[in-house]
Amino acid sequence: MTSPEAFTSHLRATALELGTDLFGVAASGRFLDPQYAGNKPQDIMETARSVIVIGVAVPSGCIDHLPKGRAEYTNTLMAGTATLRVIAYRLAREIEKSGYKATIVPTEGSEFGYWYADRKTLMADTSIKYAAFCAGLGSFGINHLLITDAYGPRVRMTAIITDAPLSVCENAPRPLIYEGCRECMKCIEACPVTAFKADGTIDRHRCAEYMFQTLGGLRCGLCVKVCPAGRIG
Ligand code: SF4
Numbered sequence: 512m513t514s515p516e517a518f519t520s521h522l523r524a525t526a527l528e529l530g531t532d533l534f535g536v537a538a539s540g541r542f543l544d545p546q547y548a549g550n551k552p553q554d555i556m557e558t559a560r561s562v563i564v565i566g567v568a569v570p571s572g573c574i575d576h577l578p579k580g581r582a583e584y585t586n587t588l589m590a591g592t593a594t595l596r597v598i599a600y601r602l603a604r605e606i607e608k609s610g611y612k613a614t615i616v617p618t619e620g621s622e623f624g625y626w627y628a629d630r631k632t633l634m635a636d637t638s639i640k641y642a643a644f645c646a647g648l649g650s651f652g653i654n655h656l657l658i659t660d661a662y663g664p665r666v667r668m669t670a671i672i673t674d675a676p677l678s679v680c681e682n683a684p685r686p687l688i689y690e691g692c693r694e695c696m697k698c699i700e701a702c703p704v705t706a707f708k709a710d711g712t713i714d715r716h717r718c719a720e721y722m723f724q725t726l727g728g729l730r731c732g733l734c735v736k737v738c739p740a741g742r743i744g
Pocket residue numbers: 652653654655689691692693695696697698699734737738739740
């Protein structure tokens with residue numbers, strides 16, 4: 512019988528080989544923390560033990576010239592999502608071949624439209640960003656995106672809920688809020704609709720209305736463009 516560590520290593524190697532840039536595993540118990548307000552993996556799979564998070568870096572060529580090339584930016588994001596979906600599917604099948612169950616969390620902002628658990632609050636279904644934080648992949652920025660070490664907020668991610676025994680990130684090795692935000696706040700100035708504030712609050716409707724009404728469905732990305740986190744030089 513394969514150990515949790517060996518099976519996790521196998522899944523990580525498979526994910527990297529298939530093209531992911533990020534891989535981490537969060538314990539499903541972390542979603543019972545009172546600081547987490549979204550849907551829990553256990554609501555979807557009662558026997559869930561962990562949430563695997565995979566991510567790909569977004570090519571900076573589609574970000575650096577925004578707001579020019581918004582259609583290209585949007586399409587590149589969707590290509591990242593599609594790539595992750597294929598890889599997540601392969602991992603889910605790999606898990607099931609080993610006798611366990613796996614299901615893939617909906618990715619918000621997919622080409623099928625926004626899949627929110629709550630249409631009023633625009634909160635995502637199971638939070639992939641929270642899962643990524645618990646998996647040790649990054650902290651939250653003032654822009655409410657996951658800030659990773661290598662790519663800052665320029666990543667796409669998805670997650671797989673599974674009952675397979677895996678080696679999980681025991682303690683988030685970094686603070687919930689990205690420390691570099693304190694001296695920065697560039698995303699607040701860049702946002703055309705003042706969607707978030709320095710106190711950490713966000714009005715998701717402002718962002719969603721801007722992208723879906725003003726931009727006709729194209730993604731904005733200005734808060735991603737200006738973020739210095741993870742940029743070299
Ligand atoms: S732009 Fe600055 S304040 Fe905003 S998320 Fe990035 S580091 Fe934090």
